Amino acid sequence: MYSQKKCVAMLLAGGQGSRLKALTTKVAKPAVSFGAKYRIIDFTLSNCTNSGIDTVGVLTQYQPLILNEYIGNGQPWDLDRLYGGVHVLPPYQAKDSMEWYKGTANAIYQNINFIENYHPDHVLILSGDHIYKMNYQLMLEEHIRTNADCTIAVRTVPIEDASRFGIMNTDDNNIIVEFEEKPAHPKSNKASMGIYIFKTEKLFEYLKKDAVDPKSSNDFGKNIIPSMLNAKEKMVAYPFEGYWKDVGTLSSLWEANQDLLGDNPEFDINDSSWKIYSRNSASSPAYIAPGSKIVNSLVSTGTNIQGEVINSIISKGVVIEKGAKVIDSVILSDAKIGASSIIKYSIIDESVVIGKKCLIGEDRASGKEIAVIGRNSIIKNNTIIEAGANIEEAK
Secondary structure, eight states: OOOOOSEEEEEEOOOOOGGGGGGGSSSOGGGSEETTTEETHHHHHHHHHHTTOOEEEEEOOSSOHHHHHHHTTSGGGTOOOSSSEEEEEOOOBOSSOBOOOOSHHHHHHTTHHHHHTTOOSEEEEEESSEEEOOOHHHHHHHHHHTTOSEEEEEEEOOGGGGGGSEEEEEOTTOBEEEEEESOSSOSOOEEEEEEEEEEHHHHHHHHHHHHTOTTOOOOIIIIIHHHHHHTTOOEEEEEOOSOEEEOOSHHHHHHHHHTTOSSSOSSOTTOTTSOOOOOOOOOOOOEEOTTOEEESOEEOTTOEEOSEEESOEEOTTOEEOTTOEEESOEEOTTOEEOTTOEEESEEEOTTOEEOTTOEESOOGGGOOOOEEEOTTOEEOTTOEEOTTOEEOSOO
């Protein structure tokens, strides 16, 4: 039996992330690289550490190997604890059955025993594919102050975009009175962030009811939240006004990377009061060759820049040879861009080798889609890859 915890976090990190195309062919979405030196999951784990949440269950399923290896014992996030810390929780075979996680609610249901080990008063439900900085402790304090059965983080979105989200309609005291899933005619613009805090006994009650309902999708947004509202449980919205982006699409992932750039970036990863922690291997300093050019870009350690980098994110170990140009692009770890190649509005995955005199993608101003080249691909000299291409296998 473990010591009692006030709050335990459960981080949903098992999604396939198919909208990220080649980037998630062999990697779970939360393990996709971001911001030159991070992976997407670093932000949620760092939020837990900075918020004083020291017990985190990470629920994995799709392509878990790299993610599991990356998390390890949790040491980079100060989550290597004797009591608590980070625990990777894949689906497992129980006495009576073995099944994959069927939905977000089912994933938590299958791990009730893990939560019970710590006897928490509250359970924080998180997603592993969002980029943001948030103090969960402040949300927990508000959850306790209002004596809510469930508190849901919400952010204001433009009313014209509200139909893309789950919308929480509230009274003047932020009590949720109605939930609309992607409504055609939204009544408010308070969008759910997919971040929940439950009283533990209420969470267990509704998870167990949901598990025996054959008609349920076993999902928090589709089933658990509506069921609690129908039962008149106390549901409270917690407004969040900081930066937050769901990077579940190629365009949103590219945009979030771009938000790191500039003298006054929209999302500041250099904030010393809220550090973002990550697991990084020791790398040599970046080498910027004479005659190279770097404009409004992030360049990580271990890189060798001999060409031009403009408005781009360059991850660790990347080599950009002489005469090559990288424009409006995201280049992930250990990729190599051959001499005189031009990369425009593209995402190049880890360990990709681009040959010499290649042309990848088109100008962003063309209005065409992002070109993506999946990890370990080898692109031969003089290859032209059009905008919007999705390359998963070596050529």
